[in-house]
Amino acid sequence: MQSLEVKNQKCNRQFFKLNVMKKYFFIAIIAIAISACNAPKKPVEKTEAPAVMVETNLRVEGMSCTGCEQTIAKGVNELAGIDSISANHLDSTAFVRFDSNKTNLAEITKAIEGRGYEVVPETKTEVPANAVQ
Numbered sequence: 001m002q003s004l005e006v007k008n009q010k011c012n013r014q015f016f017k018l019n020v021m022k023k024y025f026f027i028a029i030i031a032i033a034i035s036a037c038n039a040p041k042k043p044v045e046k047t048e049a050p051a052v053m054v055e056t057n058l059r060v061e062g063m064s065c066t067g068c069e070q071t072i073a074k075g076v077n078e079l080a081g082i083d084s085i086s087a088n089h090l091d092s093t094a095f096v097r098f099d100s101n102k103t104n105l106a107e108i109t110k111a112i113e114g115r116g117y118e119v120v121p122e123t124k125t126e127v128p129a130n131a132v133q
Contacts, residue, residue: 060117
């Protein structure tokens with residue numbers, strides 16, 4: 001009889017241990033699920049459109065020295081998408097190469113006129129970004 005009681009006690013202990021282990025297992029699964037939901041999300045990477053480079057020559061009136069050239073270059077270079085700018089006070093022109101996806105001629109004109117000069121557009125030529133110069 002005692003051996004039957006001892007066996008029952010052993011079975012009850014094992015059953016109890018198994019139930020406790022199941023509870024810990026489910027708690028661990030729930031903790032993992034909660035932490036996965038609260039994990040920081042990866043930012044979605046934006047794919048940029050291919051650059052569409054535009055070259056333009058502008059007639060800029062009011063330049064009288066190299067300081068004027070530098071002032072115009074500084075103002076235009078503050079814009080996003082500017083590849084290059086070259087102002088010349090001797091012939092009153094500015095050559096600008098820019099990415100039309102990031103800026104436009106109106107913004108460039110506004111930047112130059114904001115520095116006290118007058119802009120008169122002359123020519124505009126679209127050049128693909130992968131074109132060899």
